[in-house]
Amino acid sequence: MPIAIKMPALSPTMEEGTLANWLVKVGDKVSAGDIMAEIETDKATMEFEAVDEGTIAHIQVEEGTEGVKVGAIIATLAEEGEDPADIDPITEGGSAPAAKKEEAAESAPAPKASPAPSPAPAPAASPAPSAADGDRIIASPLARRIAEQKGVDLSAVKGSGPNGRIVKGDVEAAEAAPAPASEKTSAPAPTAAPAPVEAQDFGIPHEAEKLSGMRKTIARRLTESKQQVPHIYLTVDIRLDALLKLRSELNAALEPQGIKLSVNDLLIKALAKSLIAVPECNVQFAGDKLLKFSRADISVAVSIDNGLITPIVEDAGAKAVSSISTEMKDLAGRAREGKLAPEEYQGGTASLSNMGMFGIKQFEAVINPPQAMIMAIGAGEKRPYVIDDALQIATVMSATGSFDHRAIDGADGARLMKAFKELVEAPLGLVA
Structure with a gap:
């Protein structure tokens, strides 16, 4: 009996995704564990493996199709001993008949009862370029993105990966070769209905770029956060001289191990220890309940090509700063390649966003629901600073905590900011 291949749920919260790329075609034989397709979720592009053996009889959802619901049938697999040519595509809520449609048409007329309607297919993107005679180009998601950025024609590239990938x-x-003409236009396409005001160009030359699934999710979640979460912002100025001195000494000691700490690594540890010291801030608002966490898992904002992702350093308060540094380099690298597993970026009890490397002095970050706080870090800079009742020059940064006022009172948020400031200014507590 033919098998329905369905859109997988690649994360606990996934409801739909984009079928980015088929790595098999009709007639290909697959075994359990073979990679069949690449699925784009709201945070990453992930590989979809076969769980059954057989031959691809039909592909019902073309690559590039967006908004494919979890559980929707995307292909039909003929089992061992079945002739794929005799298999009809399996429809939603039903199974494929043994005979082909043409043969069924030649048989006696069917009863007048109307068949169950098939779902309308989602709009399909243009098919992938072909290498030769209709064969699909097999390439990793990262390779495709780089090719698009550099204008490389993938049909002229020989793959060195498995199966020529x-x-x-x-x-x-x-x-670099001239890239295929994109769907971007310098002027809006004619439309029967008037465009909304925000979409009109008023004669200004522009390009219309389609939003990625990640960008749509960022827009939706952060809009919901600002509309539904009452934010309260608390800012402190923190002297960094002691932290920078400790970092320099630790890096000298860790150099033989190939470890180089960043300021951010130390701040991750400081936030985690502050949350444990002030547990009233290590919480989440959950309707009629308040979730209180016994450890601090810190989500760290990482900028990637399509937007922003927040890989998680679990139990950061209990880890050595050298372990945090090694883990963050690995997480950030795989985040930029789209290779994080869902459990590595979904969850976390609080977030940290550092824009100091861009010279940003101070900013207020938007809370990432369902978390109840995020720490925004500005640039360390030389400023006039009162030390021992004397005006001196010190390296100072501004840190702003954004708190969900439904879950965290202002006084508790202030205690967290005080604990964070004290840890950073007396940083030996970070290595104790």
């Missing part, structure tokens, strides 16, 4: 190194080694 094109990987990052193949694209970087290839000479």
Whole structure:
């Protein structure tokens, strides 16, 4: 009996996704564990493996199709011993008949009862470029993104990966070629209905770029956060000289191990220890309940090509700063390659966002629901600062905590900011 291949749920919260790329075609034989497709969720592009053996008889959802619901049938697999040519595509809520549609049409007329309607197919994107005779180009998501950025024609690139798959190194080694014409336009396409005011260009040359699934999710979640979460902001100025001195000494000691601490690594530890010291801030608002956490899992904002992702350092308060540094380098690297597993970026008890490397002096971050706080870190800079009742020059940064006022009172938020400031200014507590 033919098997329905359905859109998988690649994370606990996934409801729909984009079928970014098919790595098999009709007629291909697959075994359990073979990679069949690449699915784009709201945070990453992940590989979808086969769980059954057989031959691809039909592909019902074309690659590039957005908004494919979890559980929707995307392909039909013929089992061992079945002829794929004799298999009809399985429809929602039903199974494929053994005979082909043409043969069924030649048989006696069917009863007048109307068949169950099939769901309308989602709009399909243009098919992927072909290497030869209709064969699909097999390339990793990262390789495709780099090829698009560099204008590399993937059909002219020879893959060095498994089964000839094109990987990052193949694209970087290839000479740039003119990219295919994009769907971007310098002027809006004519439309029967008037465009909304915000979409009109008023004659200004522009490009219309389609939003990625990640950007749509960011827009939706942060809009909900600002509309539904009552934010309260608390800012403190923190002297960094002692922390920078300790970082320099630790890096000298850790250099033989190939570890180099960043200021951010130390701030992750400081926030985690502050949350444990002030547990009233290590909470989440959950309707008629308040969730209180016994450990601090810190979500760290990482900028990537399509937007922002927040990989999590679990139980950061109990980890050595060297472990946090090693873990963050690994998480950030895989985040930029779209290779994080859902459990590595979903969850967390609080967040940290550092924009100091861009020279931003101070900012107020938007809370990432369902979390109840986020710490925004500005740049460390030389400022006039009163030390021992004397005006001196010190390296100072501004840190702003954004708190969900439904879950965290202002006084408790102030205690957290005080604990954070004290840890950063007397940083030996971070290595105790």
